[in-house]
Amino acid sequence: MSHEQLWAPWRIAYIQEAAEKAPLDSRPLAFLPDADPHCFLCQGVADVANERQRGVVLRGARTITLLNRYPYNNGHLLLTPRRHVARLDALQPEEQLELSQTLTLMVGVLEKVIRAQGFNVGLNLGKAAGAGLPGHLHWHIVPRWVGDTNFMTMLANVNVIPQSLDALWELLTHALETVSKLPSPLTGEGAG
Numbered sequence: 001m002s003h004e005q006l007w008a009p010w011r012i013a014y015i016q017e018a019a020e021k022a023p024l025d026s027r028p029l030a031f032l033p034d035a036d037p038h039c040f041l042c043q044g045v046a047d048v049a050n051e052r053q054r055g056v057v058l059r060g061a062r063t064i065t066l067l068n069r070y071p072y073n074n075g076h077l078l079l080t081p082r083r084h085v086a087r088l089d090a091l092q093p094e095e096q097l098e099l100s101q102t103l104t105l106m107v108g109v110l111e112k113v114i115r116a117q118g119f120n121v122g123l124n125l126g127k128a129a130g131a132g133l134p135g136h137l138h139w140h141i142v143p144r145w146v147g148d149t150n151f152m153t154m155l156a157n158v159n160v161i162p163q164s165l166d167a168l169w170e171l172l173t174h175a176l177e178t179v180s181k182l183p184s185p186l187t188g189e190g191a192g
Contacts, residue, residue: 024047024050024053024054025049025050027049029043029046029047030046031045031046032082032083032084035084036136039084040133041064041080041084041133041136041138044056044064045064052166052169054066055069057077057169057172057173057176058105058106058172058176060082061094061098062081062082062083062092062094062095062098063079063080063081063082063095063099063102064079064080064082065077065078065079066078067165067168068140069165071161071165072120072142073142073143073144073148073161074114074143074162074163074168075110075113075114075116075142076140076141076142076143077106077110077141078138078139078140078141079099079102079103079106079141080136080137080138080139081095081099084135084136085136085137086134086136086137087125087137088125088137091137099139103121103141105179106141107141109172109175109176110141110143110172112175113171113172113175114143114163114171115145116143116144116145117144117145117146118143118145118146119141119142119143119144120140120142121139121140121141121142122140122142123137123139123140124140
């Protein structure tokens with residue numbers, strides 16, 4: 001098999017920026033009861049001071065939405081309950097409602113902000129189903145475009161992600177700030 005070189009000079013800004021990023025705030029994290037301190041989702045829930053570095057784009061009363069650090073496609077998000085739960089039947093009705101409302105909200109924001117034409121939305125439930133983090137439920141929201149399975153994917157088994165995670169975080173958090181009315185569970189109203 002011959003070695004092919006892929007030149008991507010536009011990526012140098014992302015590389016240099018990553019090297020210049022400040023380290024995470026080193027204060028102890030305030031984990032929720034039953035959280036797993038080794039779970040990156042639980043860390044995202046607990047680390048309010050470092051939302052950008054953790055990729056948290058939205059915090060609801062019962063859920064958080066994060067950028068996937070290893071995206072299948074540009075705009076790939078993870079939606080998860082704040083509680084560390086592994087089973088659907090362990091979700092509270094309020095969590096189920098907020099997960100559904102947040103999914104609807106994020107699909108709409110991704111359609112507007114990055115002009116996604118479709119979505120793959122899914123959950124890998126359990127290790128046998130491919131869950132990389134089987135202890136903490138999370139849904140994948142993967143934006144799609146007509147023709148996004150291009151020659152790079154087909155011939156070289158390479159995905160080309162055209163936008164840095166930091167630039168995507170900026171776009172999404174700005175768009176979410178301008179959403180005129182969030183569903184009530186996301187605003188925290190009535191949450192206690």
